[in-house]
Amino acid sequence: MKQLFLNSSVFASRSFFTAVMLFLMLFLSGLSSHTVSAELLVLYPEIRAPFSKIFEDISAGAQEEFRGRTTLVSLDENEVALPIVKANRPDVILALGQRSVLSLELEKNQVPVVLGAVNDARYPFPGILMIPDSKVILEKLIMLSPAVKRVHVVKKTPGEDIQLRGASEFLASQGKELIIHQGADIREAAAIYAELTKHASAGDAVWILQDGSFVNSAILSMLLDVAWKKNLVVFSSNPLHVKHGALFAVYPDNRKMGASLANLANRMLTSDVDQTMSPLQDVLLAVNERTGNHLGLSLSSKLRDEVNLLLPAR
Numbered sequence: 001m002k003q004l005f006l007n008s009s010v011f012a013s014r015s016f017f018t019a020v021m022l023f024l025m026l027f028l029s030g031l032s033s034h035t036v037s038a039e040l041l042v043l044y045p046e047i048r049a050p051f052s053k054i055f056e057d058i059s060a061g062a063q064e065e066f067r068g069r070t071t072l073v074s075l076d077e078n079e080v081a082l083p084i085v086k087a088n089r090p091d092v093i094l095a096l097g098q099r100s101v102l103s104l105e106l107e108k109n110q111v112p113v114v115l116g117a118v119n120d121a122r123y124p125f126p127g128i129l130m131i132p133d134s135k136v137i138l139e140k141l142i143m144l145s146p147a148v149k150r151v152h153v154v155k156k157t158p159g160e161d162i163q164l165r166g167a168s169e170f171l172a173s174q175g176k177e178l179i180i181h182q183g184a185d186i187r188e189a190a191a192i193y194a195e196l197t198k199h200a201s202a203g204d205a206v207w208i209l210q211d212g213s214f215v216n217s218a219i220l221s222m223l224l225d226v227a228w229k230k231n232l233v234v235f236s237s238n239p240l241h242v243k244h245g246a247l248f249a250v251y252p253d254n255r256k257m258g259a260s261l262a263n264l265a266n267r268m269l270t271s272d273v274d275q276t277m278s279p280l281q282d283v284l285l286a287v288n289e290r291t292g293n294h295l296g297l298s299l300s301s302k303l304r305d306e307v308n309l310l311l312p313a314r
Helices: 002-037 052-065 082-088 098-103 134-144 167-173 186-199 217-230 240-244 254-268 289-294 301-306
Strands: 039-045 069-075 092-096 113-118 127-132 150-155 177-182 204-208 233-236 248-252 277-280 283-288 309-311
Touching: 039 052, 039 082, 039 098, 052 069, 052 092, 052 113, 052 254, 069 082, 069 098, 092 098, 092 254, 098 113, 113 254, 127 134, 127 248, 127 254, 134 167, 134 204, 134 233, 134 248, 134 277, 134 283, 134 301, 150 167, 150 186, 167 177, 186 204, 186 217, 204 217, 217 233, 217 240, 233 240, 240 248, 240 283, 240 309, 283 289, 289 309
Parallel strands: 039 069, 039 092, 092 113, 113 127, 127 277, 150 177, 150 204, 204 233, 233 248, 283 309
Antiparallel strands: 248 283
């Protein structure tokens, strides 16, 4: 009788253990299934090459980083995305470019949206702007030219500019100063550039914003000529200016940006995310070696490793 009781206890224990293991396997299987079944729909405008490469690289980065299945859809001009959303039934949408987000007919769309590849922060979605974070740019300035003490910038509009958000505070923390000049039009901006370069001295730098800061080809040529003569640092948020003689510029790392957008989408599936657009953190660095040599800046092997595009010395 005692033996029977022991056997019954062992059987009960094994049954309990088996039940627990089965529950855990089903639970873990459910988690894995949920992760794999997550659906990301990436919408981007169909445009001609080479501009299409931007959206292709962002989409590739998102596809690599998203924890689930990704569907990529390019939209014709004026194409409405709502039927595509209904057909794919995604858990989250990554809309790239203004055309994509407008195609969603937002008043009808019920699926969470992450937004990328836009310059406008007015949309109430989590996402990443194409505008580089000011701190990221200024860190590159300090890395390349630590002797700079004052940074001059000409801006178009009154009030806060997202391109300059946090710039003054960051420079102040480094013992440096941001001096903002405001111009109402290109004629006024030209006069400001002429005046500030006339009185600029060692330790001064000029920052050309992404939207141009009223810089046309004539103003850029004047600015770079004076900077060359007076050994001033000119840097930009436009890599085309580096070709003409600006010391450096940053530009988007599209694949990494796509990965960052996918991480936002991943977080949206499990937690609350701020419904705001953030400046771009994922950037590449272009440097004009000839300008650097002229300014007496030493591009060590360590610094060269930080440069993604180095225009050769001439």
